[in-house]
Amino acid sequence: MSAADYDALPRQPSNHQPLTPLLFLERAAQVYPENTAVVHGALRRSYRALRDRCVKLAHALAQGGIARGDTVAALLPNTPAMLECHYGVPMTGGVLNTLNTRLDAGTIAYCLDHGEAKVVIVDRELVPLLRMALTQCATKPLVIEVDDAEASDAARANRLDGATDYEAFLATGDAAWPWVMPGDEWDAIALNYTSGTTGRPKGVVYHHRGAQLLAIGNVLSAGMGKHPVYLWTLPMFHCNGWCFPWTVTAQAGVHVCLRAVRGPDMWRLMATEGVTHMCGAPIVMSTLLATPDAEKHALPHQVQFVVAGAPPPKAVLAAMKSAGFAVCHVYGLTECYGPSVVNEWHAAWNAKPAPEQAGLMARQGVRYIALESLAVMDPETMTTLPADGATMGEVMMRGNVVMKGYLKDAEATRKAFDGGWFHTGDLAVTYPDGYIQLKDRSKDIIISGGENISSIEVEDALYKHPAVAVAAVVARPDEKWGETPCAFIELRPGMGATAEELIAWCKQHLASYKVPRHVMFEELPKTSTGKIQKHVLRGKAKGG
Incomplete structure (x- = not known):
């Protein structure tokens, strides 16, 4: 037997298909059609209904000319329409560009022009912001307005001349339409713009393969069993909600939507909906903890909180544990689909004193199972630094959950991938057990x-x-x-x-x-x- 004998076995449609998270929805709708998929105020929507709405959106967009490589922007809070965009847009072969709802009009205009968005789907609360942005755009995309029943009356009264109503637009689509599987898993699925704090934002491009792998990585790292109940405290516009729009659906879970992150609302929904999982930055934990006791609710069970962003203060981590939350600390960047490093907890650490546990939990940890390589390196020599807990270097990554690159910016892409690794710009140390801990951004030292x-x-x-x-x-x-x-x-x-x-x-x-x-x-x-x-x-x- 030789390698040639094995290599002679052909790759063909029967044994090789592009990886994509879009099939998670088809499977959930087939296996659990009547299970609740979406909760939003009084709205309860099944997986069959969610799947049909996503395909209708895809068909309507396709009839409007959206095809492979076309950008569709979404300026939406965490509502059912935003979830539907995560399936409906890429089902056309198009690319979803979720826009940060707190950006200024000029930056939104830049993103729309740079990404060449042909369509913008906007919540009526954000119509005034989009209106200002469109006055600065070189081209004018088709605007589709979402009238969300959970928005205020004042927000719902906003209108943009010439816009199409979202529900009316969906009504033109056909749920039986044979939506478009990616021809190649390397095809773009999403475009996310960086914060742009040091200049114009950069357009980070995700592919179907990375989105599918990171979504499954979330299942494993967040300890997410079948039918989780996920509270949308993390903006879906942020790294596509760390890929959780696809993760939760993979496990046929419930997406509990939330327009705004407020302490009393989070406690109420955790109790009434039986929330099992939620994500966010440390400020969300602080908001939970700062909620007046009179507005907190007894939780039916422990809630898994996946936290990322700046390293959570040890005092906040300790307080969350005391409040009954299980905290999973992750780390990542827009360029790696959100979280790609996780603080894997060891049972033996539970016996350690609380301050020591909080110190261990403050570390970023080890690579996600979906990330192939993680190292702290000298960015000049590209050598791995000693795992002594003291020698500081730059965090480097490489693997399938690293972006395709920066849209229309070959030089920035080259610099980011210099030496065969993705340069994060974050400074960290590696401990003897292989866990890394951030010490600063290179620009923040x-x-x-x-x-x-x-x-x-x-x-x-x-x-x-x-x-x-x-x-x-x-x-x-x-x-x-x-x-x-x-x-x-x-x-x-x-x-x-x-x-x-x-x-x-x-x-x-x-x-x-x-x-x-x-x-x-x-x-x-x-x-x-x-x-x-x-x-x-x-x-x-x-x-x-």
């Missing part, structure tokens, strides 16, 4: 008198103070030291602290050179996904 200061480490110290609700630390120019840490603080309601008190507190927990020299109290600017906008704070620190 503070270099004071030649010493590297991790802003995350300083923030962790501040979060331990009982009066601190939210903390962010950035570099402030200093004539003597080059730059020094500057802290921006939001205090807990009803609690107080002075700058002097917090500086003294940090001196108890940090080396002297790491202690903030300046402390400012104000509401911190945040993105729609709860990430603190440090670029804004850097500007304030320089000017203040």
